[in-house]
Structure formats: structure tokens, C-alpha cells
Amino acid sequence: MPILEGEKVTKYFGGLAAVSNVDFHVDQGEVVGLIGPNGAGKTTLFNLISGALGLNSGVIRFKGESIGGSKPHKICRLGLARTFQEVKIFANMPVMQNVLLGSLFGTPSGMSAANAAKEAAELLDFVGLSAVRNTPAGGLTLANQKRVEVARALATKAELLLLDELMAGLNSTETAEAMELVTRIRGRGVTVFMIEHVMKAIMGVCDRIMVLHHGEKIAEGTPKEIATSKTVIEVYLGE
Amino acid sequence: MDISVFGSRKLWVAGLALLILVALATLPFYGSLYMTILMTAILMYIIITVSWVIFSGPSGYLSLASAAFFGIGIYASAILLPTTGAVLPVLVVVLIAGALSFVVAVLVGFLTLRLRGIYFAIFTFGLVELIKQFLLFWEFEVTHTRGRYVLLVDSRTIFYIMLGIFVALILTAYFIRNSKFGLALRSIGENEAAAAHSGVNVTMVKVITFGISAVFMGMAGAIMATRWTYVDPYIAFNPFFSFMPVLMAVFGGLGQFYGPIVGATIFAYLEEVLLTTFPYYYMLIFGCVLVATMLFMPKGFTGLIQKGWKRVSGGQQHANT
Numbered sequence: 182m183p184i185l186e187g188e189k190v191t192k193y194f195g196g197l198a199a200v201s202n203v204d205f206h207v208d209q210g211e212v213v214g215l216i217g218p219n220g221a222g223k224t225t226l227f228n229l230i231s232g233a234l235g236l237n238s239g240v241i242r243f244k245g246e247s248i249g250g251s252k253p254h255k256i257c258r259l260g261l262a263r264t265f266q267e268v269k270i271f272a273n274m275p276v277m278q279n280v281l282l283g284s285l286f287g288t289p290s291g292m293s294a295a296n297a298a299k300e301a302a303e304l305l306d307f308v309g310l311s312a313v314r315n316t317p318a319g320g321l322t323l324a325n326q327k328r329v330e331v332a333r334a335l336a337t338k339a340e341l342l343l344l345d346e347l348m349a350g351l352n353s354t355e356t357a358e359a360m361e362l363v364t365r366i367r368g369r370g371v372t373v374f375m376i377e378h379v380m381k382a383i384m385g386v387c388d389r390i391m392v393l394h395h396g397e398k399i400a401e402g403t404p405k406e407i408a409t410s411k412t413v414i415e416v417y418l419g420e
Numbered sequence: 421m422d423i424s425v426f427g428s429r430k431l432w433v434a435g436l437a438l439l440i441l442v443a444l445a446t447l448p449f450y451g452s453l454y455m456t457i458l459m460t461a462i463l464m465y466i467i468i469t470v471s472w473v474i475f476s477g478p479s480g481y482l483s484l485a486s487a488a489f490f491g492i493g494i495y496a497s498a499i500l501l502p503t504t505g506a507v508l509p510v511l512v513v514v515l516i517a518g519a520l521s522f523v524v525a526v527l528v529g530f531l532t533l534r535l536r537g538i539y540f541a542i543f544t545f546g547l548v549e550l551i552k553q554f555l556l557f558w559e560f561e562v563t564h565t566r567g568r569y570v571l572l573v574d575s576r577t578i579f580y581i582m583l584g585i586f587v588a589l590i591l592t593a594y595f596i597r598n599s600k601f602g603l604a605l606r607s608i609g610e611n612e613a614a615a616a617h618s619g620v621n622v623t624m625v626k627v628i629t630f631g632i633s634a635v636f637m638g639m640a641g642a643i644m645a646t647r648w649t650y651v652d653p654y655i656a657f658n659p660f661f662s663f664m665p666v667l668m669a670v671f672g673g674l675g676q677f678y679g680p681i682v683g684a685t686i687f688a689y690l691e692e693v694l695l696t697t698f699p700y701y702y703m704l705i706f707g708c709v710l711v712a713t714m715l716f717m718p719k720g721f722t723g724l725i726q727k728g729w730k731r732v733s734g735g736q737q738h739a740n741t
Binding site: 231232233252253254257258262263265269270271272273274278281282283285286287288294330333334336337 | 600603604606607610611613614615616617618619620621622
């Protein structure tokens with residue numbers, strides 16, 4: 182059974198269909214990639230799933246429950262967390278508090294302060310930021326700020342993690358580390374749905390890839406199928 | 421980090437706070453009546469400022485509704501404590517005023533806290549005008565009165581009630597700041613979307629804090645009315661009380677818990693001195709002080725002190741770390 186599924190998901194901005202009649206599904210334990218040219222509607226689709234935006238029509242179900250139109254904090258507490266394309270961290274708060282917020286507020290049943298702190302410390306260790314736990318998050322490098330976002334999202338005991346361009350703006354070493362992080366996230370049993378422009382990364386870590394173009398799904402398949410698909414090469418990858 | 425040093429510092433602060441509290445509580449016994457009355461006014465300013473900071477400080481929402489909640493308290497008092505005899509005991513009236521301000525703040529909060537930045541500021545300021553104009557209309561058209569006389573209450577009683585509100589407020593502010601709730605409020609100020617996506621019910625946190633901050637403003641207004649003895653909508657809903665807390669908090673510095681308290685104390689005292697010694701130039705001097713604050717003390721008075729302290733103890737701190 183898919184952990185996340187969408188049927189005819191549609192969102193208009195004025196007269197423009199940013200996402201139009203998109204059907205999708207993500208199965209438990211999968212790593213699914215979402216690619217497409219700029220303005221294809223990838224982030225909009227993530228915003229619809231995470232509750233940042235409301236749907237115009239269609240249905241989105243998470244663990245069988247319809248979440249279209251729910252508030253972001255409710256969706257988060259159901260076990261669906263996300264990161265952002267332009268990092269949204271609490272820049273003046275210590276790294277530890279950034280993550281603590283997720284474990285204090287985002288978990289389905291709530292947590293005691295002691296357990297939340299333990300959870301946050303464990304996740305800082307997981308993403309490799311224990312050493313900077315007391316530094317204001319705004320003082321970290323972009324790669325590490327993105328790790329703060331990942332730790333905060335995981336701290337909510339997320340079962341599904343939406344990663345919006347985790348690797349954008351990172352150098353090649355950092356990209357490789359980020360890929361390794363995605364693999365380890367999956368190792369924790371967390372399902373991953375990720376938007377990415379770095380082809381090497383997405384081909385390397387994803388089980389399945391979806392391609393959006395002008396708000397419509399134009400292709401879906403294994404990395405190999407996508408890499409050789411004629412339509413995808415035409416609109417996105419190039420010769 | 422040395423834990424024993426940390427612990428002893430906390431103890432030291434608590435001891436100092438207790439000392440100030442005892443000094444304040446016994447003031448009517450050793451100070452003059454004038455001092456008691458002056459201290460009541462200072463406490464009033466501290467209460468309005470600190471309750472403004474509870475919400476607007478961490479959340480970053482600039483509220484100019486303080487005068488509205490303060491005024492609601494004043495009018496609640498004016499209606500329930502007429503000169504013809506108190507309908508209810510003074511303390512009960514003060515509590516009712518707080519509850520009333522809370523209810524109005526929560527209702528207004530649900531309507532307006534989706535507005536951000538300047539729009540929120542303007543709306544909250546509009547609220548002050550709205551209530552004022554409504555009361556003016558009501559008095560003109562319905563009751564055919566102008567203003568109300570309020571029961572005279574003993575200055576000491578006023579002082580002690582004000583002190584009680586002050587203590588309750590400081591404790592509330594301290595607990596909010598150091599609780600999970602305070603963390604959520606700060607995260608909203610830092611990045612509201614990220615807070616919402618991390619499981620914080622942002623609307624609820626904002627509305628409840630807005631309501632809590634209004635409680636203390638309302639209570640302060642209710643007891644202050646008994647000191648002023650005559651109030652009308654212009655006195656009760658004076659925009660001055662919307663801007664004052666902002667200025668006092670900025671003057672004191674928002675970085676530290678005690679910043680706004682220090683700011684309000686100095687400002688309130690300064691106002692009293694200027695008003696009595698330079699009644700004609702008071703506003704002018706006041707303005708100059710404000711401009712100087714903005715120019716030379718961007719982190720407020722406490723920011724300046726901290727900077728100075730660091731310079732003095734810089735070597736020591738370096739040795740510790």
C-alpha cells in the first residue's frame with residue numbers, strides 16, 4: 182500500500198495551472214525522485230502535500246487519510262515532514278533548539294522535554310552536527326543548515342520525508358555527503374520523496390523517478406528508464 | 421562550562437529580585453506618599469511594556485493594540501466602580517478587566533494574526549480608534565454623558581494591587597520565555613512557515629500569547645482608573661499607551677529579559693522628572709532622548725551596559741573559556 186498517493190492533484194495560480202491533474206504515489210520504504218525544468222511545479226506539488234498551499238481539486242492521501250486542505254502542523258504530526266528549497270531555519274536559535282522544536286511539537290503524540298532533548302541529540306549526531314549544537318543555526322554553512330532542516334524534520338518522527346533540493350548549492354564533496362545522508366535516512370525506515378536537479382545524485386539514490394513539465398506528469402519510471410526516455414531528454418535532460 | 425558558576429549566578433539574580441520585591445513591598449512604610457504614587461506609575465509602565473514584550477518581542481509581530489487593552493480595563497473599572505458605590509470589590513473588578521481584555525484580544529487575534537508586518541501593526545492601531553469611536557458614539561447617543569467618574573481608592577491599595585499584577589506578570593513572562601511555549605513563539609518570529617511545518621500550531625500559539633499579554637494590560641488599566649478618578653474615551657484609549665511600550669522596550673533592549681523592565685523604569689522616571697521640571701519642553705527633550713537611543717544604542721540600554729561590561733571583564737571571560 183502506498184504511504185502517499187495523489188489523484189488528479191490540481192493547483193491554479195490565477196489562470197495558470199501550476200500543477201495539473203497529477204497522479205502519483207510513493208510506497209513505504211521507497212526513495213522517489215521528482216525532477217523537471219524550473220517552473221515545472223515541483224515545489225508547488227510539495228507545498229500541496231505539506232499543507233503550505235490548498236488544493237484546487239484532487240485528493241492527496243497520507244497513510245490512507247485524506248490530507249488535502251489540512252494545516253501544515255497537523256500534517257506534520259501525522260508523520261509527514263519536509264525541508265525547504267530556500268532553507269528555512271531558525272537562524273538566531275542554537276542548532277539544538279532548531280531540532281528540539283521538531284521533537285517537542287511535531288511528533289504524533291507529543292514527548293516529554295527529556296525525551297525530546299534525547300531525540301534531538303540523537304538526530305544531531307545522526308546528521309553529524311553534534312559539535313555545533315550550541316551555535317546559532319544561521320552561522321553554519323549552507324550544507325550544514327540543510328542538515329539542520331533534515332534533523333528537525335526527522336525529529337518529528339516523520340515516516341515520510343519530503344526533501345526539496347537538498348543538494349542545490351552544495352559543492353561536489355558536500356553533494357556526495359548529502360547522498361550518503363539520504364541513504365542513511367532510508368536505512369532508518371523513513372520513506373523519502375525528493376526534488377533534485379543534481380542528476381548524478383538522483384540517479385544514484387532513487388528507486389523511482391517522476392518527471393513534471395508545465396505542471397503535468399510526463400514520465401515516471403526507474404532511473405534507467407528516465408535517463409533513456411525520449412520525452413524526458415527532449416524537455417529536460419537535453420542531448 | 422562551569423556549572424557551579426552558572427548556578428550561583430542564578431541564585432544571585434533570584435536574591436536580587438527578592439530584595440527589590442521586599443523593598444517595593446515595604447515602600448509605603450518608609451517612603452512618602454509621593455514616592456508610592458510615583459512607583460505606582462512606574463509599575464504601570466513596566467506592566468504595559470513587559471506584557472507587550474511577551475507577545476511582540478519573540479514573535480516579531482508589532483502590536484499597537486496596547487492602548488485598546490489598557491483602555492478596556494479602564495472602562496471596565498469605570499463602569500463597575502462608579503462613584504455611587506462599587507458594584508464589586510476592587511480586586512474582582514481588576515480580574516474581570518483582565519478577563520475582558522483577554523477575550524477581546526483572542527477574538528481580535530483570530531481575525532488579524534494572519535496579517536503580517538505593517539498590516540498587523542496598522543490593524544491593531546485601528547482597534548484602539550475603533551473602540552474609542554464606538555464609546556464616544558455610545559456616550560453621545562445612548563447615555564448622553566461625557567466620560568465617567570470612578571470611585572476613589574486608597575493610594576496604598578492601588579500600589580499593592582499594581583505590585584501584585586507586576587509580580588504575576590514577571591512570573592508569567594519568565595515562565596513563557598523559558599518554556600516550550602516560548603520556544604514555539606521564538607520560532608514563529610524567526611520563521612513562521614518552518615515553525616508550522618515542524619508541528620507548531622502557529623495560530624494557537626500566537627492568539628493565546630496575544631491574549632495573555634492583554635490580561636495584564638487590562639488589569640493595569642482597571643486599577644489605574646481608580647487613581648485618575650475621571651476618565652473619558654480620549655483618556656482611556658490614548659494612542660500614547662500603544663507607542664510607549666514599544667519605545668520603552670526598545671530603549672531598554674529586547675535582548676535581555678530585564679531589558680524592557682529597565683527601559684520602562686528609566687523612561688517612566690524620566691517622564692516624571694521632565695514633566696515636572698520642564699513642562700513645556702518635556703516632549704522635545706523626550707524626542708531627543710529617543711533619537712539618541714536609536715542612533716547610539718541600537719541594542720538598547722542593556723545592550724550598552726553589556727558591551728561596557730564585556731570591555732571591563734573581557735580578559736576574565738577569555739580566561740574562563
